[in-house]
Amino acid sequence: MIGRLVGVLAEKHPPYLLVDVNGVGYEVQAPMTSIYQLPAIGEKVTLYTHFSVSENAQQLFAFKDTVDRQLFRHLIKVSGVGPKMALAILSGIETPAFVSAIRSGASEILVKVPGVGKKTAERLVVEMQDRLKDWPHAGGDSVVPPVQAAGPVARQSDMVAEAEAALIALGYKPVEAAKAISRVCQQEQPERSEELIRLALKSMLPG
CATH class of the missing domain: 1.10.8.10 (Ubiquitin-associated (UBA) domain)
Structure with missing residues (x-):
């Protein structure tokens, strides 16, 4: 099991990243909330990972910290929510805001997240309230993640x-x-x- 990668950020094609670890390139998928906070190409990066195996694929997902990784692991245990939807959810809402919405039963906030319909939002509230009851990280309700200062202008x-x-x-x-x-x-x-x-x-x- 690969739990963490420490290396150089070689490529960035959201949601895909390539991390060079001592000459070995690891292709990972990351939520946009993590990608917004990554350093520039060629700089050192530390990512916490989750290895997912299914009948059709083996995928490595990466996160800026263990908090987001833990929420991802909770999400994929929800009925009807696979890794792809979990990645989309974490791309559309910050972890503290998601936890706050679950705790308060605010499914109307979750429906604002791209890809989450009313039934899915209600199921998330029902199935995740117990799992997040003792979650130590909670915050506001912002659905829009922050963005770093802009770098060089791309074509x-x-x-x-x-x-x-x-x-x-x-x-x-x-x-x-x-x-x-x-x-x-x-x-x-x-x-x-x-x-x-x-x-x-x-x-x-x-x-």
Whole structure:
């Protein structure tokens, strides 16, 4: 079991990352809330991982800390929530906000998370309240994760393509991803693909 990776961030194509650990490249998938906080390509990074094995795939998921990893492990135990949906949930809402919504039974907050419908939100509240009863980390109700200061400006076409690929990997249909990205580009001037993804996710929230 691989529980932690310490190495150099070699590639970043959200939600996929490549981490070079002593010459061995580990491909992992990470939620956007973790990716927003990663250092630049070529810098040292520490990620906490979860190894998932199914009939069709072996996947390694990575998180910025053990708190997010533990929540991911709770999520995939919920009926109807697999690793892909759990990754999408953690990409759309910060861990403290999610825990707060579960504890208060606020399914209406969870419905705002991309990919979570009313029935799924209600099931999450029912099945996770006991598991998170003694959870030590709780906070506000922000659904939009923070973004780091922007780095060098990427080429627009590359940034758009990377953002669309990330949304599709999170479970959105290509048409939905393209429309969301286009809508953001008409209203904002994001300088990094991570920021464009964050704004696109926000634009798909109701109200």
